[in-house]
Each structure stands twice: as structure tokens, then as C-alpha cells.
Amino acid sequence: MGCVMSYATGLGPRRPAPAGILAMSGFIPTVEGWHAELETRADLPVFITHGARDQVISVDFARDAHRRLEAAGLPVEYHEHTGGHQLDPRTLSRMTDWLAERAARFAP
Numbered sequence: 001m002g003c004v005m006s007y008a009t010g011l012g013p014r015r016p017a018p019a020g021i022l023a024m025s026g027f028i029p030t031v032e033g034w035h036a037e038l039e040t041r042a043d044l045p046v047f048i049t050h051g052a053r054d055q056v057i058s059v060d061f062a063r064d065a066h067r068r069l070e071a072a073g074l075p076v077e078y079h080e081h082t083g084g085h086q087l088d089p090r091t092l093s094r095m096t097d098w099l100a101e102r103a104a105r106f107a108p
Helices: 002-011 059-071 089-104
Strands: 021-024 046-051 076-081
Touching (some): 002 021, 046 089, 059 076
16 A cells, blocks of 8 residues: 555645655556646656556556556656566666665765
């Protein structure tokens, strides 16, 4: 549920924009009364990683998020691996670099 919470807080209406969203094997919430505030997040970077054979949360959710976020103008880095509901070790180094880039913007 961490991915869903990241989307909910990072894209939620009247919420401050984070430095980025790291979305691992999850989906953008579809709760009645909630909507993603994409129009104010055009510069919000998003890193999505998901397994094509995920039996817990379908990869279709990640593909949909990728499509929706890019269509709204958000810079999305998308990594789909051949595994299931786990992190792909080959993606970890890219994820670490992506996080370091976000954190560097706040370094003194």
C-alpha cells in the first residue's frame, strides 16, 4: 500500500507537491470523492517500477498510471520487469540514482 499512499499524498488535492513519487508495484487510487490533481503537478517526477507477472496487483495499473501521468505532462521514468510482485535487482541501481537526484536538490 506504500505506492498507493505515495500517489494519494503526492497527487492529492490541496496537498503540497513532493520532490518526486517513487511508485513500486501499485496504482493511483480510485476512491470515490478523490481525484489526482495532475494539472498542478506538471514538473513532478515519477519513477514507476512494476512486474509484468505481478499476481497481486496487475501491471495494467502501472501502465495506466504511466499513460495518465505522461499525458498530464509529468516526467515519468517507467521500468517494467519480467518478474512478479517484487523489486527487480536490475532496477535498484537506477532507483537509487533517481532518489539521489531528487535528494540533491535539497542538499545544503
